[in-house]
Amino acid sequence: MNKPTVHDIAKEAGVSLATVDRVLNARPGVREKTIAKVQAAVDRLGYVRDTFAANLARQRQYRFAFVLPEGPNQFVETLKAALGEARASQVADRVLLKIVPVPAHDPHAIVRMLQRLDTSRLDGVAIMAPETPQLRDAVARLKEEGLAVVALVSDLPNAPRDHFVGINNVAAGRTAGFLIGRFTGGTGQILALTNSMRSRDSLERRLGFDTVISSDFSGLKVRPSIESFGDPERMERLVRDAVSRGPGLVGIYSMGSGNTRLLSALRASGRLGELVVIAHELTPLTRRALIDREIDAVIMQNVGHLVRSALRVLRTRCDGLPIFEAQERIRLEIVTRENLP
Amino acid sequence: MNKPTVHDIAKEAGVSLATVDRVLNARPGVREKTIAKVQAAVDRLGYVRDTFAANLARQRQYRFAFVLPEGPNQFVETLKAALGEARASQVADRVLLKIVPVPAHDPHAIVRMLQRLDTSRLDGVAIMAPETPQLRDAVARLKEEGLAVVALVSDLPNAPRDHFVGINNVAAGRTAGFLIGRFTGGTGQILALTNSMRSRDSLERRLGFDTVISSDFSGLKVRPSIESFGDPERMERLVRDAVSRGPGLVGIYSMGSGNTRLLSALRASGRLGELVVIAHELTPLTRRALIDREIDAVIMQNVGHLVRSALRVLRTRCDGLPIFEAQERIRLEIVTRENLP
DNA sequence: CAGAAAATGATGGACGTACCTCAGGAATTG
DNA sequence: CAATTCCTGAGGTACGTCCATCATTTTCTG
Numbered sequence: 150m151n152k153p154t155v156h157d158i159a160k161e162a163g164v165s166l167a168t169v170d171r172v173l174n175a176r177p178g179v180r181e182k183t184i185a186k187v188q189a190a191v192d193r194l195g196y197v198r199d200t201f202a203a204n205l206a207r208q209r210q211y212r213f214a215f216v217l218p219e220g221p222n223q224f225v226e227t228l229k230a231a232l233g234e235a236r237a238s239q240v241a242d243r244v245l246l247k248i249v250p251v252p253a254h255d256p257h258a259i260v261r262m263l264q265r266l267d268t269s270r271l272d273g274v275a276i277m278a279p280e281t282p283q284l285r286d287a288v289a290r291l292k293e294e295g296l297a298v299v300a301l302v303s304d305l306p307n308a309p310r311d312h313f314v315g316i317n318n319v320a321a322g323r324t325a326g327f328l329i330g331r332f333t334g335g336t337g338q339i340l341a342l343t344n345s346m347r348s349r350d351s352l353e354r355r356l357g358f359d360t361v362i363s364s365d366f367s368g369l370k371v372r373p374s375i376e377s378f379g380d381p382e383r384m385e386r387l388v389r390d391a392v393s394r395g396p397g398l399v400g401i402y403s404m405g406s407g408n409t410r411l412l413s414a415l416r417a418s419g420r421l422g423e424l425v426v427i428a429h430e431l432t433p434l435t436r437r438a439l440i441d442r443e444i445d446a447v448i449m450q451n452v453g454h455l456v457r458s459a460l461r462v463l464r465t466r467c468d469g470l471p472i473f474e475a476q477e478r479i480r481l482e483i484v485t486r487e488n489l490p
Numbered sequence: 491m492n493k494p495t496v497h498d499i500a501k502e503a504g505v506s507l508a509t510v511d512r513v514l515n516a517r518p519g520v521r522e523k524t525i526a527k528v529q530a531a532v533d534r535l536g537y538v539r540d541t542f543a544a545n546l547a548r549q550r551q552y553r554f555a556f557v558l559p560e561g562p563n564q565f566v567e568t569l570k571a572a573l574g575e576a577r578a579s580q581v582a583d584r585v586l587l588k589i590v591p592v593p594a595h596d597p598h599a600i601v602r603m604l605q606r607l608d609t610s611r612l613d614g615v616a617i618m619a620p621e622t623p624q625l626r627d628a629v630a631r632l633k634e635e636g637l638a639v640v641a642l643v644s645d646l647p648n649a650p651r652d653h654f655v656g657i658n659n660v661a662a663g664r665t666a667g668f669l670i671g672r673f674t675g676g677t678g679q680i681l682a683l684t685n686s687m688r689s690r691d692s693l694e695r696r697l698g699f700d701t702v703i704s705s706d707f708s709g710l711k712v713r714p715s716i717e718s719f720g721d722p723e724r725m726e727r728l729v730r731d732a733v734s735r736g737p738g739l740v741g742i743y744s745m746g747s748g749n750t751r752l753l754s755a756l757r758a759s760g761r762l763g764e765l766v767v768i769a770h771e772l773t774p775l776t777r778r779a780l781i782d783r784e785i786d787a788v789i790m791q792n793v794g795h796l797v798r799s800a801l802r803v804l805r806t807r808c809d810g811l812p813i814f815e816a817q818e819r820i821r822l823e824i825v826t827r828e829n830l831p
Numbered sequence: 832c833a834g835a836a837a838a839t840g841a842t843g844g845a846c847g848t849a850c851c852t853c854a855g856g857a858a859t860t861g
Numbered sequence: 862c863a864a865t866t867c868c869t870g871a872g873g874t875a876c877g878t879c880c881a882t883c884a885t886t887t888t889c890t891g
Binding site for chain 3: 152154155156167170173174176180198199200201202203204205206207208
Binding site: 859 | 863874878880885887
């Protein structure tokens with residue numbers, strides 16, 4: 150009737166508790182035949198290890214590090230805030246969190262920080278960083294040391310990460326394309342902005358965006374992507390130039406961060422009201438802009454879900470359990486001024 | 491250094507383990523002054539109860555009933571599916587779930603089912619039903635018997651429920667208004683449909699919808715709500731009539747269920763492509779219609795979140811703990827064909 | 832200041848698992 | 862068949878918390 154315990158398995162298999170324990174924890178010194186008997190009993194009764202009790206008994210601590218880009222980035226700030234909240238609620242669940250800030254645009258520095266991690270005092274790492282060959286190697290090293298590794302926000306598809314926690318960026322781009330197409334009415338020119346097209350998420354977003362525009366909104370023409378390379382001044386100057394050049398501009402898709410300068414440039418141009426603007430991530434800035442009707446829609450990923458999913462995945466990987474994919478899919482949310490959280 | 495335990499608290503506060511236990515579990519028989527001493531020690535050491543050990547020790551079972559409308563309703567089906575998933579996953583460990591189907595539109599029958607519940611074998615109830623005076627009394631009775639009660643999907647603001655788990659329906663209506671305004675271009679007539687304007691969510695949605703339309707889209711005119719009263723034939727007939735009458739119709743807002751007949755009527759009319767259609771809840775039907783471009787956007791509440799939130803709230807109420815409001819706010823999601831989950 | 836009542840301490844047994852030791856049985860070897 | 866290794870059983874302790882009981886101390890009341 151009730152959940153079967155190790156005792157029930159022992160009785161069912163006709164062996165002692167100690168043997169069941171040895172089998173379940175893959176300890177040596179049990180004959181193949183006996184192992185099979187125990188396994189059969191486990192299957193028959195549908196036994197599942199009570200991880201709560203197991204963790205209690207073995208004094209298990211989950212020690213995870215979150216590698217996040219440092220520097221002024223409102224999205225990362227909200228992520229950190231979410232981590233702070235999670236930390237509070239997860240102490241109770243034996244999870245220790247550590248945040249490792251790394252320079253956003255310096256692959257070598259990121260790798261250096263990863264190498265400096267004390268892997269013996271760590272069970273898992275969540276990494277938010279652009280994919281580079283060096284990073285791939287660093288991730289491989291972490292995996293070899295037996296850590297669980299998840300990619301956060303931006304995927305590392307060619308690195309041996311255990312999982313990617315983040316939205317489908319192609320779908321995000323498609324959604325932006327759909328919204329900008331419907332909001333603009335489908336005629337005119339569109340500007341697409343990002344920090345760098347070398348970053349995986351921007352690439353994918355642009356791809357999705359273009360797909361939808363060309364298939365569903367043939368009246369729209371997307372100009373070549375404008376890249377700021379993390380330089381705010383450059384961003385502001387480029388936007389100013391682009392807006393003043395020609396009257397055909399009807400919409401702007403901001404694929405990355407750097408919305409502060411985008412908005413200030415647009416405000417200066419005086420054309421903010423007429424342009425349809427779609428941006429990513431809900432931050433104090435974009436929230437304000439939504440309310441003020443400066444931005445029409447924001448595509449976001451819920452940082453709370455992001456963090457909780459990352460933690461769940463890291464933990465289940467550490468426990469060697471299978472990941473429940475359906476639960477870990479991060480929703481792509483559309484936020485307008487009317488459904489602000 | 492390590493996580494403080496109850497033993498550490500006892501030492502720090504200079505009291506015995508038993509007293510710490512009494513304070514932590516709010517058992518009677520402790521002086522105010524002693525309680526304060528223990529609390530101070532808890533704060534000083536940053537003690538957090540180890541939920542693993544606690545759950546293990548207290549072989550507590552939470553017995554909850556979910557009262558849901560029966561009959562053919564795809565949204566309720568997805569809700570039930572989510573309940574099934576929750577039951578399987580660890581979200582619901584030590585939780586016994588029971589689903590109580592009630593006739594959707596018969597207040598007396600609902601109340602009868604509630605009265606028939608064996609309150610001695612139950613710790614909490616989640617109710618999805620329209621608010622009536624009889625229901626209010628029934629909820630009051632459940633509360634008197636010491637059960638936790640939450641309203642699900644549709645609020646019961648005048649009943650003594652502990653919490654409402656669901657979206658802000660005024661905001662949902664506002665969002666629908668915003669989308670239909672932007673998608674249509676802002677000129678023409680709009681049709682609003684529902685099962686019954688007596689149901690609280692429809693009322694609120696219509697209210698939010700009208701607010702936005704009148705303030706932001708003065709070129710749109712919303713016709714009086716069409717009510718089906720749960721009768722599919724009637725729904726189909728009314729839609730057919732409404733669509734054929736006059737050419738000014740540009741959009742449809744379906745506030746309740748009954749999208750099957752709406753779509754079949756629209757298909758028959760041959761005007762499905764040109765009309766902007768906004769509906770509620772993602773079901774196999776609306777998903778299909780989104781992909782086929784028959785519906786432009788769906789406003790949904792994530793049933794998984796709904797269920798998990800309801801369970802969390804019921805559990806914390808049973809434990810007499812405060813509810814963490816921020817975590818329990820259900821997001822209002824906009825789904826288009828490009829960001830389908 | 833006695834007696835009652837209230838507050839606190841001491842203690843031990845759960846819960847389900849991990850991990851250890853020790854003894855004795857079984858299988859394998861020569 | 863004896864000696865040796867290998868398996869297995871029995872039993873214990875621990876993890877952090879809950880909960881119950883009973884003894885003891887402190888505080889309150891008249």
